[in-house]
Amino acid sequence: QSALTQPASVSGSPGQSITISCTGTSSDVGSYNLVSWYQQHPGKAPKLMIYEGSKRPSGVSNRFSGSKSGNTASLTISGLQAEDEADYYCCSYAGSSWVFGGGTKLTVL
């Protein structure tokens, strides 16, 4: 299984919106509505932000939203805040395995 493709970095100013893309194949993202997104601050464990492509776990801000089109999933963060600065990873179930993206570093300017 090859890693999903994410941009290495994105940036935005406080209050702005950013979108992180996650491109897979017809064997993973395209086949299952089971993309999840994780936020990881330096030295910390990852935190689930989105599951099943667009659902938010309890306690996750509604500033975080997810979508999918074909083989590409996206995470959008609106109203950027300083605490959103972190690494973000997408992940897709691929039938008897899971595959992560390479990660995207979000910088809040």
Added chain:
Amino acid sequence: EVQLVESGGGLVQPGGSLRLSCAASGFTFSSYSMNWVRQAPGKGLEWVSYISSSSSTIYYADSVKGRFTISRDNAKNSLYLQMNSLRAEDTAVYYCARDGIAVAGPLYAFDIWGQGTMVTVSS
């Protein structure tokens, strides 16, 4: 409080073995599937292995198949990863992660993570 606590990491020589443990608390461990996910220093996340709640279904990443063995003891609320024939490229922080459950069934997403345990393979 829902919690996962990993242990067992350390320094091991290439070709050596190590057994990681993950102690679960604050939830009904026997109802949840579990996973191991690793992260090499400065690198991204890599899924390693999955075990269903009853241990009836087990999956491995190709990179560890034949060398690593996942297991669990529901009576002890514990998850394990036996790692044999270790290589330098296995050096990473190893996280145990819970596969969440919704009303409709498993989430196929990792909703609870431990703090990780570092494994270093070096001579």
